[in-house]
Amino acid sequence: MSILEVSGLRKVYTTRLGGNRVEALRNVNFSVENGEYVAIMGESGSGKTTLLNILAALDKPTSGVVVLDGQNLAKIKESQVATFRRDNLGFVFQDFNLLDTFSLEDNIYLPLVLAGRPYREMKERLDPIAQRLGITELLKKYPYEVSGGQKQRAAVARALITNPKLILADEPTGALDSKSTDELLELFGEINKYGQTILMVTHSVKAASHAGRVMFIKDGEVFHQIYRANNTIQQFYQKISDTLTMLATGGDRR
Amino acid sequence: MKKGIYSRLALTGIKKNKKLYIPYILTCIGMVMMFYIITFLSSSDMMMNYPGGETMRGILGFGVYVIGFFAVIFLFYTNSFLVRRRKKEFGLYNILGMGKRNIARVMLWETLFIGAFSIAVGMALGVLFSKLAELVMVNIMSMDVTFGVTIDYKAIYYTVVLFAVIFFLILLNSLRQVHLSNPIALLHSENAGEKPPKANWFFAVLGVLILGCAYYLAVTIKDPVTTLAAFFFAVIMVIIATYLIFISGSVAFCKILQKKKNYYYKTNHFVSVSSMSYRMKRNGAGLASICILCTMVLVMISSTVCLYLGKEDSLRERYPRNINITMTSQIYSDLISQDANSIAKMSIETAENMGYSPENFLDYSTLAFVSYIRNGEIVFDDGESGFDYATGDLWQIFMVPLEDYNRITGSKETLENNEVLISTSKDMNYGYDTVSIKGQEPLNIKTKGTNFENNGVDTMQIIPALYIFVPDLGVQIERISQTNAEALETVSRFIGFDLNASDTEQVQVYDAISDNLRNSEIENPDSSLVVSVESASNEKQSFYGLFGGLFFLGIILGIVFIFAAVLIMYYKQISEGYEDQSRFEIMQKVGMTKREIKKSINSQMLTVFFMPLIASGVHLAFAFPMIYKMLILFGLVNKVFLIMVTVGCFLLFALLYMLVYKITSRAYYSIVSGGKEK
Numbered sequence: 001m002s003i004l005e006v007s008g009l010r011k012v013y014t015t016r017l018g019g020n021r022v023e024a025l026r027n028v029n030f031s032v033e034n035g036e037y038v039a040i041m042g043e044s045g046s047g048k049t050t051l052l053n054i055l056a057a058l059d060k061p062t063s064g065v066v067v068l069d070g071q072n073l074a075k076i077k078e079s080q081v082a083t084f085r086r087d088n089l090g091f092v093f094q095d096f097n098l099l100d101t102f103s104l105e106d107n108i109y110l111p112l113v114l115a116g117r118p119y120r121e122m123k124e125r126l127d128p129i130a131q132r133l134g135i136t137e138l139l140k141k142y143p144y145e146v147s148g149g150q151k152q153r154a155a156v157a158r159a160l161i162t163n164p165k166l167i168l169a170d171e172p173t174g175a176l177d178s179k180s181t182d183e184l185l186e187l188f189g190e191i192n193k194y195g196q197t198i199l200m201v202t203h204s205v206k207a208a209s210h211a212g213r214v215m216f217i218k219d220g221e222v223f224h225q226i227y228r229a230n231n232t233i234q235q236f237y238q239k240i241s242d243t244l245t246m247l248a249t250g251g252d253r254r
Numbered sequence: 255m256k257k258g259i260y261s262r263l264a265l266t267g268i269k270k271n272k273k274l275y276i277p278y279i280l281t282c283i284g285m286v287m288m289f290y291i292i293t294f295l296s297s298s299d300m301m302m303n304y305p306g307g308e309t310m311r312g313i314l315g316f317g318v319y320v321i322g323f324f325a326v327i328f329l330f331y332t333n334s335f336l337v338r339r340r341k342k343e344f345g346l347y348n349i350l351g352m353g354k355r356n357i358a359r360v361m362l363w364e365t366l367f368i369g370a371f372s373i374a375v376g377m378a379l380g381v382l383f384s385k386l387a388e389l390v391m392v393n394i395m396s397m398d399v400t401f402g403v404t405i406d407y408k409a410i411y412y413t414v415v416l417f418a419v420i421f422f423l424i425l426l427n428s429l430r431q432v433h434l435s436n437p438i439a440l441l442h443s444e445n446a447g448e449k450p451p452k453a454n455w456f457f458a459v460l461g462v463l464i465l466g467c468a469y470y471l472a473v474t475i476k477d478p479v480t481t482l483a484a485f486f487f488a489v490i491m492v493i494i495a496t497y498l499i500f501i502s503g504s505v506a507f508c509k510i511l512q513k514k515k516n517y518y519y520k521t522n523h524f525v526s527v528s529s530m531s532y533r534m535k536r537n538g539a540g541l542a543s544i545c546i547l548c549t550m551v552l553v554m555i556s557s558t559v560c561l562y563l564g565k566e567d568s569l570r571e572r573y574p575r576n577i578n579i580t581m582t583s584q585i586y587s588d589l590i591s592q593d594a595n596s597i598a599k600m601s602i603e604t605a606e607n608m609g610y611s612p613e614n615f616l617d618y619s620t621l622a623f624v625s626y627i628r629n630g631e632i633v634f635d636d637g638e639s640g641f642d643y644a645t646g647d648l649w650q651i652f653m654v655p656l657e658d659y660n661r662i663t664g665s666k667e668t669l670e671n672n673e674v675l676i677s678t679s680k681d682m683n684y685g686y687d688t689v690s691i692k693g694q695e696p697l698n699i700k701t702k703g704t705n706f707e708n709n710g711v712d713t714m715q716i717i718p719a720l721y722i723f724v725p726d727l728g729v730q731i732e733r734i735s736q737t738n739a740e741a742l743e744t745v746s747r748f749i750g751f752d753l754n755a756s757d758t759e760q761v762q763v764y765d766a767i768s769d770n771l772r773n774s775e776i777e778n779p780d781s782s783l784v785v786s787v788e789s790a791s792n793e794k795q796s797f798y799g800l801f802g803g804l805f806f807l808g809i810i811l812g813i814v815f816i817f818a819a820v821l822i823m824y825y826k827q828i829s830e831g832y833e834d835q836s837r838f839e840i841m842q843k844v845g846m847t848k849r850e851i852k853k854s855i856n857s858q859m860l861t862v863f864f865m866p867l868i869a870s871g872v873h874l875a876f877a878f879p880m881i882y883k884m885l886i887l888f889g890l891v892n893k894v895f896l897i898m899v900t901v902g903c904f905l906l907f908a909l910l911y912m913l914v915y916k917i918t919s920r921a922y923y924s925i926v927s928g929g930k931e932k
Binding site: 083 | 450515516519520521524528529531532837840841842843844845846847848849850
């Protein structure tokens with residue numbers, strides 16, 4: 001069963017003075033199955049971030065349809081968008097986006113507090129997640145006191161605590177050192193094993209090689225996609241590299 | 255090309271940061287203008303021609319120092335804010351290859367531009383508005399209007415020198431700040447990781463205790479004399495306590511709320527409480543300053559408005575009748591002799607002969623002396639050590655014959671030989687049932703009253719008066735002279751009456767009476783009587799000079815302080831806007847609706863903004879008993895009137911405050927939501 005369905009997605013930006021029109025997304029079609037781990041790759045300016053913003057309901061497409069778990073994002077009322085996002089999506093950002101005025105614990109609670117959940121329930125939900133992510137000891141600390149990897153794990157915990165249908169990750173390893181990157185990617189793999197659907201946008205071949213499927217975006221279109229299938233991470237890494245080289249040197253599949 | 259680069263960099267820097275610079279420049283202009291105006295007025299010759307002008311000039315001269323001093327502190331404060339915000343830009347210049355020397359040149363140009371511009375414009379506006387200020391003052395003091403604008407070159411000179419020095423010091427300070435920092439730190443100076451606020455319980459509790467003490471002091475104070483000394487202490491205590499409570503107490507309070515999990519983890523409280531504690535950590539001092547400024551403005555404006563609006567009352571207290579005649583003598587019997595009576599009669603006839611009908615007569619004799627009252631006993635001072643005002647048991651005593659009392663009040667009291675009636679002034683109570691003169695039998699007090707017909711002497715003094723009405727003043731004087739002859743001062747007889755006439759006519763009557771008195775003195779050179787006459791109308795101008803001067807200064811300082819409070823608030827809003835910008839972006843991504851964000855901002859803003867106002871309102875309420883006691887010294891005893899004026903001032907101020915809130919919060923919202931577009 002597919003949890004996310006994207007068809008005919010188009011996004012045109014008009015520059016501020018109304019002169020130039022930039023087509024960020026031309027015609028994007030794909031679907032994500034429940035429990036899948038998908039990475040989207042592409043160069044800067046290929047439309048990755050635009051796509052992610054539309055999936056996150058932070059932006060509206062010019063045309064095309066996004067259906068998440070049977071619900072058309074375009075049909076959600078403006079006032080409901082934030083609630084929808086809170087209940088169905090989890091976010092992991094490159095720069096963590098933790099609020100520095102909150103302890104890690106409070107940062108993780110934030111979406112639940114906004115949803116009006118009682119404290120006891122929040123605590124019950126947090127304990128197993130914190131344990132799994134290895135941040136139980138850090139919960140009382142503030143963002144400025146912990147390392148980037150630890151911050152990102154707290155951000156993952158914040159994304160997970162609402163039991164979202166889909167986790168959207170925007171360059172989650174972008175600001176991490178290699179050790180933290182490995183840890184985080186392992187963590188993602190593990191979460192995915194528990195059945196969590198993940199959609200990750202990334203530059204990094206290493207990050208993409210942990211996914212089950214990699215889609216390549218070029219000039220506003222899904223240009224190519226490859227599945228890991230039975231490959232090891234090493235082998236998959238090689239395959240992705242080759243594909244990127246081919247894309248960069250102008251190979252044309254069509 | 256290279257020649258103008260520094261000045262151009264400075265200019266673009268100002269232009270690019272106009273949200274920050276425009277208010278700063280406006281403040282500079284405003285301060286220059288105010289300083290010029292008040293310097294101009296304090297040295298204006300115009301006032302010398304008016305009675306009371308000298309008093310006014312003195313008061314304004316004091317104001318010059320206050321404003322000058324305040325300008326230094328205030329411009330420094332606002333400039334440090336600017337420098338903090340611009341460090342990033344300077345860091346960038348530095349990385350791009352500009353040395354600190356070059357940055358210093360940019361800053362020099364910048365200060366030059368701002369300084370020259372604001373001094374020039376401020377001066378121009380100052381000259382323009384000095385005429386207006388003059389007219390206002392003329393109106394306040396009921397003087398005649400003159401026309402034509404005058405420019406005081408001396409005032410210009412002082413203003414230019416003062417502000418040139420201020421701007422120079424500001425430049426040095428900002429250079430120091432840039433010099434001390436390195437480029438990377440400069441670039442990141444704004445988003446250095448911040449420790450969570452720690453509640454300092456000791457200071458929080460200390461603040462509450464000090465405030466409690468100050469309030470207790472203010473409420474329990476009894477007599478005006480100790481008020482003067484205590485007021486100063488109370489002010490210092492309140493200032494310290496306000497800072498402690500705003501800085502530590504508020505964070506501690508947020509911590510308590512955070513500990514209550516069921517309260518804290520609610521949609522409405524969660525974000526607000528935690529960001530409040532940060533806000534208070536950063537802004538506690540600023541808010542405390544706003545609170546104190548507001549309190550100062552309120553106390554100053556309300557008390558000067560009280561004085562000004564109550565000036566007629568005060569004049570009447572000081573000069574109980576339009577024409578007041580005082581006769582003094584060493585011998586009591588002379589005061590009630592035929593001679594004395596004829597002087598009184600002559601004065602009245604003088605007025606009648608000029609076609610006026612004297613009315614509302616007042617005529618009584620007193621034995622007046624100052625002494626301590628301890629345990630119901632009048633203790634005379636030895637006359638060597640001088641009086642100790644601080645103890646609060648020093649009284650002005652007026653001993654008045656019962657027959658005068660009965661005549662004036664229209665009552666028919668009778669007293670035994672060992673009985674007296676008493677009356678106190680200045681809101682004081684006499685705490686004993688008997689009163690005795692040292693070394694004599696105690697006299698029983700039959701009834702206690704307050705506010706017996708004033709004779710003007712009481713109003714001039716800061717100590718309260720105790721009127722003792724005795725069956726026979728002559729006998730009392732005899733007795734006192736036996737036991738305490740050294741303390742015996744002169745006896746006086748006070749005669750006064752009102753005239754239904756204009757001020758100028760009254761002065762004419764006064765002159766005529768003075769002339770006649772002088773003639774009769776010449777006729778009777780042997781008389782033991784010393785006679786003096788005063789006219790309320792004649793003294794009116796100097797009275798208005800004093801009260802009008804205080805009022806005018808109160809308004810000017812009030813405006814300046816309001817300026818300051820507004821600007822601090824504005825910068826507060828702007829700096830918080832920049833800080834909150836990224837925070838609210840994150841919250842939106844995590845799933846907070848725009849409405850929730852707006853609600854949270856609103857509740858925080860309201861708290862941050864109105865806390866100082868409310869706190870200053872409470873301060874004012876507790877200061878009122880003290881202010882009241884001090885206004886009594888000026889002869890203002892109408893408590894209801896004073897309360898109404900004070901409340902009115904507060905409401906007006908609150909209205910103004912609200913307006914400022916509306917305007918500045920708009921700037922804040924535009925910054926916060928400006929971040930979202932990006």
